[in-house]
Amino acid sequence: MSASQIIFYLISAFILGCGILAMTTRKIFRSAIWLLFSLVGVAALYFWMQVEFIAAVQIVVYVGGIVVLIIFSIFLTQQSGKEMPKPPLGRNIAAVLAVLFGFALTFLLINKYGFTDQGKAFDWSVNKIGTQMLNTGEQGFALPFEVVSILLLAAMVGCIVIAMRSKPEEK
Amino acid sequence: MAFLKKYFSNIFQAIRSLTTGMRITAGYALRHGKEKITQQYPDNKKTLVLPERFRGEVVLTHDENNEHACTGCTACELACPNGTIKIITKFDVSPEGKKKKALDTFIYHLELCTMCNLCIEACPTNAIRMAQTFEHSVFDRNKLTKKLNNPGSKIREGVE
Amino acid sequence: MPSLEHIANLVHDWLNAQFSPGLALFFEFFIIGVLIIGLFSILGLVLIMMERKVSAWMQLRLGPNRVGPKGMFQTVADTVKLIVKEGMTPDGVDKLLFNLAPFIVMIVAMVIMAPLMFAKNFQIWDINIGVFFITAISSLSVIGILMAGWASNNKYSLLGAMRSGAQIVSYELSAGFALLTIVILTGDLKISAIVNAQSDGWWIFKGHLPVWIAFVIFMIAVTAETNRAPFDMAEAESELTAGFHTEYSGMKFALFFLAEYVNIFVVCALGATLFLGGWQPLHFGTGTGFNRVMDYIPSSIWFAGKTFFLIFVIMWFRWTFPRLRIDQLLNLEWKYLLPISMFNLLLATLITIMGWHF
Numbered sequence: 209m210s211a212s213q214i215i216f217y218l219i220s221a222f223i224l225g226c227g228i229l230a231m232t233t234r235k236i237f238r239s240a241i242w243l244l245f246s247l248v249g250v251a252a253l254y255f256w257m258q259v260e261f262i263a264a265v266q267i268v269v270y271v272g273g274i275v276v277l278i279i280f281s282i283f284l285t286q287q288s289g290k291e292m293p294k295p296p297l298g299r300n301i302a303a304v305l306a307v308l309f310g311f312a313l314t315f316l317l318i319n320k321y322g323f324t325d326q327g328k329a330f331d332w333s334v335n336k337i338g339t340q341m342l343n344t345g346e347q348g349f350a351l352p353f354e355v356v357s358i359l360l361l362a363a364m365v366g367c368i369v370i371a372m373r374s375k376p377e378e379k
Numbered sequence: 380m381a382f383l384k385k386y387f388s389n390i391f392q393a394i395r396s397l398t399t400g401m402r403i404t405a406g407y408a409l410r411h412g413k414e415k416i417t418q419q420y421p422d423n424k425k426t427l428v429l430p431e432r433f434r435g436e437v438v439l440t441h442d443e444n445n446e447h448a449c450t451g452c453t454a455c456e457l458a459c460p461n462g463t464i465k466i467i468t469k470f471d472v473s474p475e476g477k478k479k480k481a482l483d484t485f486i487y488h489l490e491l492c493t494m495c496n497l498c499i500e501a502c503p504t505n506a507i508r509m510a511q512t513f514e515h516s517v518f519d520r521n522k523l524t525k526k527l528n529n530p531g532s533k534i535r536e537g538v539e
Numbered sequence: 540m541p542s543l544e545h546i547a548n549l550v551h552d553w554l555n556a557q558f559s560p561g562l563a564l565f566f567e568f569f570i571i572g573v574l575i576i577g578l579f580s581i582l583g584l585v586l587i588m589m590e591r592k593v594s595a596w597m598q599l600r601l602g603p604n605r606v607g608p609k610g611m612f613q614t615v616a617d618t619v620k621l622i623v624k625e626g627m628t629p630d631g632v633d634k635l636l637f638n639l640a641p642f643i644v645m646i647v648a649m650v651i652m653a654p655l656m657f658a659k660n661f662q663i664w665d666i667n668i669g670v671f672f673i674t675a676i677s678s679l680s681v682i683g684i685l686m687a688g689w690a691s692n693n694k695y696s697l698l699g700a701m702r703s704g705a706q707i708v709s710y711e712l713s714a715g716f717a718l719l720t721i722v723i724l725t726g727d728l729k730i731s732a733i734v735n736a737q738s739d740g741w742w743i744f745k746g747h748l749p750v751w752i753a754f755v756i757f758m759i760a761v762t763a764e765t766n767r768a769p770f771d772m773a774e775a776e777s778e779l780t781a782g783f784h785t786e787y788s789g790m791k792f793a794l795f796f797l798a799e800y801v802n803i804f805v806v807c808a809l810g811a812t813l814f815l816g817g818w819q820p821l822h823f824g825t826g827t828g829f830n831r832v833m834d835y836i837p838s839s840i841w842f843a844g845k846t847f848f849l850i851f852v853i854m855w856f857r858w859t860f861p862r863l864r865i866d867q868l869l870n871l872e873w874k875y876l877l878p879i880s881m882f883n884l885l886l887a888t889l890i891t892i893m894g895w896h897f
Contacts, residue, residue, distance in 0.1 A: 211561065235633070237633070237636070237689050238633070238635070238636065241636060241682075241686060244682060248679075260666055260667060260668045260672065261668050261671070263675075264668055264671050264672055264674075264675035265675075267675040267676065267678065267679065268674070268675045268678055271678065271679060271682070272675070272678025272679065272681070272708075272711075273678075275682070276681060276682070276685070276704060276708060279682075279685050279689075279704070280701070280704060283685075283689070283697065283700075283701055333667070334667070334668060334671075334728055389875075390875065390879075397859075397860065400859045400860060401855060401856075401859050403859075404597040404855060404858055404859040405597075405855065407596065407597050407598070407599055408593065408596040408597045408855075414599055415599055415600065415601060416598075416599045416600065417599075417600045417601040419601070
């Protein structure tokens with residue numbers, strides 16, 4: 209086993225371990241922190257694959273954005289410092305079964321079809337990503353990019369409408 | 380349009396006031412060698428200069444004839460917010476046989492005093508003032524309760 | 540005169556001659572780790588001393604002057620005191636997260652060091668997304684602060700952590716836009732490419748108006764991002780005692796303190812790299828005698844000089860301006876800095892497309 213493979217298995221074990229801890233801990237803030245470590249582990253996996261741009265985006269969006277939002281909402285909830293009650297046994301069994309079935313399905317799929325080597329290295333440079341993103345020609349992503357922008361704009365306008373205080377009526 | 384004008388004038392005023400502040404601190408930083416306000420206290424005990432209005436402790440001023448100006452009116456005792464001053468009065472009998480209220484003992488609890496200066500402002504005859512001494516540490520708390528009038532002192536002639 | 544690049548190459552060659560490539564790489568990692576930790580401790584000592592002296596100068600005081608010549612060993616004495624102090628873990632805190640938080644803050648500060656270019660061709664990792672890497676990793680540092688605030692189980696800590704979170708998340712935007720201005724002008728994210736693009740003049744001279752605006756916005760935003768006064772809402776001692784590190788003592792507190800100063804160093808080094816040309820010496824025109832004199836100064840000195848100048852500017856801010864209120868802080872970001880930096884970005888794009896920069 210080469211050093212590269214050892215690192216891969218270490219990172220994967222870290223991701224899965226943190227994921228399991230995030231599910232099983234009974235303190236909600238710790239759960240968020242384990243989720244965060246799991247996501248950092250995914251970013252580490254991207255770094256291992258040498259797709260640095262995706263790794264950095266993973267950190268900015270998921271770790272710096274979404275998990276911070278989750279933590280903020282935990283801060284603002286009542287009694288979030290208390291330990292949560294143990295889930296009933298039936299639910300535990302169902303959860304374990306669901307996980308086992310998921311594993312079985314994935315394993316069967318991989319076993320049957322396996323991974324095929326495409327034979328060509330994919331180009332991940334930032335320049336390439338940028339030009340592809342705003343390309344209007346063949347296989348360009350200009351239209352999806354703009355549609356997503358409109359979606360985000362709508363979300364932002366919605367936030368402003370919700371947050372805006374209506375002016376008192378003129379008398 | 381008026382909004383935009385206000386917006387940009389806000390920015391420029393902010394920049395101007397911030398640079399003013401930074402200029403002043405930079406000026407201080409540049410002449411830090413020449414002007415210092417730090418007193419290196421235990422080292423410069425001999426040459427220490429205290430500001431004129433420094434308040435160390437309350438003293439009753441006596442002149443060279445061992446006379447003070449306190450009439451025993453207790454205005455300072457009433458003015459004191461935390462009971463630092465206790466005035467004990469006596470009655471002097473004048474040669475004509477008239478009784479007159481006078482100071483017997485001026486008790487001052489330094490350990491309670493906050494140096495608020497209210498007693499000095501209350502005194503009608505300017506008998507007490509704030510001294511500039513400040514090294515008040517002692518090993519026994521009782522030493523902080525002081526008798527301010529010297530033994531054998533009496534009121535100055537003409538002070539009513 | 541041996542440059543840092545020269546020494547690094549010597550060490551690299553020697554290690555490769557002695558050991559197998561894998562082992563040599565391992566030893567190089569080890570040396571880099573030791574060097575970074577050494578740099579951290581030196582930076583902590585020097586910057587805290589510098590902060591005390593600068594504050595003393597600006598307030599016409601003397602500053603520390605008892606320990607060692609001119610008080611230079613004051614911070615060493617403080618460090619010894621913090622090391623021998625008991626690292627208390629109060630009852631009622633979330634013990635795991637409470638003890639983990641200072642290390643998270645510290646590790647983040649260490650990782651950001653990786654793409655910085657300390658001298659000519661002297662860099663740990665010339666990652667091809669350099670600037671973006673720094674912004675991405677620095678967004679992690681808020682997690683350590685939120686963790687510390689939550690785990691302390693203390694209302695001051697929690698409030699401090701929330702303020703700090705809101706502040707860092709919002710000021711990251713305008714800091715990012717300021718960085719983007721330079722990235723647009725250079726056309727590359729790599730730190731080495733950005734520095735090389737400034738060999739014929741620093742961006743602050745070449746890029747004129749948009750770069751000046753971006754530089755000012757960058758300095759304001761990084762002051763806020765590192766939780767320094769006048770934006771130190773997270774610790775605001777008059778309101779929150781000490782904010783998120785109220786419950787910390789001993790070495791754990793020292794780690795927070797050290798991380799604050801290392802973060803200042805990192806953002807100032809970044810600012811020096813992007814706006815002031817990194818290790819590039821100051822040049823006027825081409826081939827003049829002045830330029831040749833400037834070239835004799837080693838590149839590491841140039842880099843350190845620029846970085847420490849920016850650190851001085853940030854300290855100057857701290858000892859001049861009063862602390863902002865939280866609503867003023869958010870107003871400044873969302874109503875002033877963000878719109879201005881957006882328009883500035885458009886202006887920079889226009890100037891780049893038309894080739895109006897020098």
